[in-house]
Amino acid sequence: MTTPPKPAMRPARPEFSSGPCAKRPGWTPENLSNAVLGRSHRSKLGKARLKEAIDRTREVLEVPDDFLIGIVPGSDTGAVEMAMWSMLGPKPVQLLAFESFGKDWVTDVxxxxxxxxxxxxxxxxxxPDLTKVRKDADLVFTWNGTTSGVRVPNADFIAADREGITICDxxxxxxxxxxDWAKLDVVTFSWQKALGGEGAHGVLILGPRAVARLESYTPAWPMPKLFRMTKGGKVSLDIFEGATINTPSMLCVEDYIDALKWAASIGGVAEMKRRADANLAVLEAWTQRAPWAAFLAEDPAIRSNTSVCLNVIDSRVTSLAEDAQADFAKKLASVLEKEGVALDVGGYRDAPPGLRIWCGATVDTADLDALTPWLDWAFATVASELQAA
Structure with missing residues (x-):
């Protein structure tokens, strides 16, 4: 097998990591010059910046006015843990587990x-079979499986007249x-994903039904300080107005504000969704031409437009032992990184061997167009080595 020549074009920004993800187009460190540094986050100025981050989150994500938004420690994991430890217990619990983090929530519960x-x-x-979701039970689930490239297509499987609460990662x-905010009582995320922010912080969004649960139920287990959201039987509203539970990085907060400003300037969540869909479309069109690769999520209706997971389906690779297939996928990612055309695109460690390419809105479609010939080149290169061996 002859290795083809290297493609002429290279992605201008080769950052396709699934977290922390690519910075927004045009980002420079100078954008963070307004960061409140060397000051208390509880100062008037510090709290104002945190409140601005919360208010801009509501605007861009189109969060309903009666939902609370808080910045919490521990990234998305911390936000999910806060919700589960504080609210689960009084009703039956169901969990959807179709990727690594959903399985982590099973372990914790x-x-x-x-x-x-x-x-x-x-x-x-x-x-999973979504028809089995019960309206009388609390539900914990990931909307989009970061490590599997699979998402729920909508929230139709959640009953409007549900008795339990929904906790959505x-x-x-x-x-x-x-x-679908009408079907979600708790929503969590970390800004290091779709907005390309820096790590360490999570965002916790609570709907009225979640607030009611917090104020009517006290868990039987000891509650760590970082997870406490109530005082005297009432939700501590200051958490959702900029008074974070522990000390946040104001540099990271400023970076988040910058990303939210960019998101608003391009048209908000609708335009961000369009950009992600356009990025996914590039890879969908490419797989039609690339006989060696396929989506891990075969059904387009449940295919992620952010964390795109690809399998190697060439028979020369699929005929290998599982560890050899994993080694082949690692070599693919390594070759791409060595060339500086795709960084951090190896599949998640617990997922089937393959590549994982972030396609969120901070990635430019032109960079994915430039990447696809390199994917073919990398496959041909590694396959040649395999054949020679």
Whole structure:
């Protein structure tokens, strides 16, 4: 097998990592010059910047006015944990587990909180049977599986007259997919995903039904300080007005504000979704021409437009032992990184071997157009080495 020549064009920005993701187009460190540094985050100026981040989040994400928005520690994981530890217990629990993080929530609920829960699972690339979701149970689920490239197509499986609450991990769905706020009681995300922000912080959004649960239910287990959202039986509203539970990085907060300003300037969440859809379309068109690659999510209706996961389906690779297939995928990612055309595109460690390419709105479609010939070149290069061996 002859290795083709290297493509002439290269992506202008080769950052296709699924978290932290690519910075927004045109980003420079100078954009952070207004950061409140060397000051307390509880100062008047510090709290104002945190409140601005919250207000801009509501504007861009189109969050209903009666929902609370807070900045919390521990990235998206911290936000999900706060919700589960504070609200689960009084009703039956169901969990959707179709990728790595959904499975982590199963472990936390069943092993740490020691609650009996029904797990609706599915293999990577597929969704569980959503018709089994009960309206009398609390539900914990990921809207978009970051490690599987699979998303729920909509929230139709959630009953409008549900008795339980829904806790939605939307970290790789927010700002790229349409969230049905009427069906969601808790929504979490980290700005390091679809907005390309820096890590460490999570965003926790609570609807009225979630607030009612917090104010009517006290868990039986000890509650760590970082998870406490109530005082005297009432939700601590200051958390959702800029008084964070612990010290945030004001540099990261400023970076988030910058990303939100950019998002608003291009047309808000509708335009961000359009950009992500256009990016996915580039890879969908390319797989029609590339016989060696396919989407892990075979059904287009549930295919992610952010964390795009690809399999190698060439028989020379699929005939190999599982560890050899994984090694082939790692070599693909390594060759692409060595050439400086795609950074951090290896599949998640627990997922089937393959590539994972972030297609969120901060990625320019032109860069994906430039990337696809390099994917073919990398495959041909590694396949040649395999054949020679």
């Amino acid at each position: 069943t092993k740490q909180l020691k609650l009996e829960a029904e797990v609706l699972g599915a293999d990577y690339g597929e969704l 939307a970290t790789s769905a927010a700002f790229a997919q349409t969230l």
